[in-house]
Amino acid sequence: xxxxxxxxxxxxxxxxxxxxxxxxxxxxxxxxxxxxxxxxxxxxxxxxxxxxxxxxxxxxxxxxxxxxxxxxxxxxxxxxxxxxxxxxxxxxxxxxxxxxxxxxxxxxxxxxxxxxxxxx
Numbered sequence: 001x002x003x004x005x006x007x008x009x010x011x012x013x014x015x016x017x018x019x020x021x022x023x024x025x026x027x028x029x030x031x032x033x034x035x036x037x038x039x040x041x042x043x044x045x046x047x048x049x050x051x052x053x054x055x056x057x058x059x060x061x062x063x064x065x066x067x068x069x070x071x072x073x074x075x076x077x078x079x080x081x082x083x084x085x086x087x088x089x090x091x092x093x094x095x096x097x098x099x100x101x102x103x104x105x106x107x108x109x110x111x112x113x114x115x116x117x118x119x120x
Contacts, residue, residue: 013081
């Protein structure tokens with residue numbers, strides 16, 4: 001059963017961040033529906049990416065799309081907000097700062113997944 005307090009904290013963190021605005025395609029966006037649509041598009045891309053990689057179809061397209069960098073940072077901001085609210089596991093699942101030009105947690109997980117596929 002979902003934790004209601006956790007869900008409320010997620011919504012609270014999202015509201016604070018969305019009210020501040022999110023850069024999407026070079027524009028500062030504060031429209032909650034547009035931000036949620038953008039995050040949904042990012043989530044769908046991640047699912048397709050992993051499924052394609054598992055099936056062997058995604059080997060030619062292993063690059064992380066530039067258009068989703070802001071979504072990735074947004075997820076990390078929400079995770080940090082949740083961590084600040086006392087939900088320590090939130091940061092463990094995602095931990096990329098805006099200054100981090102290296103691989104994201106997601107990219108590292110995908111690299112390990114692909115390495116495992118190549119070994120099999």
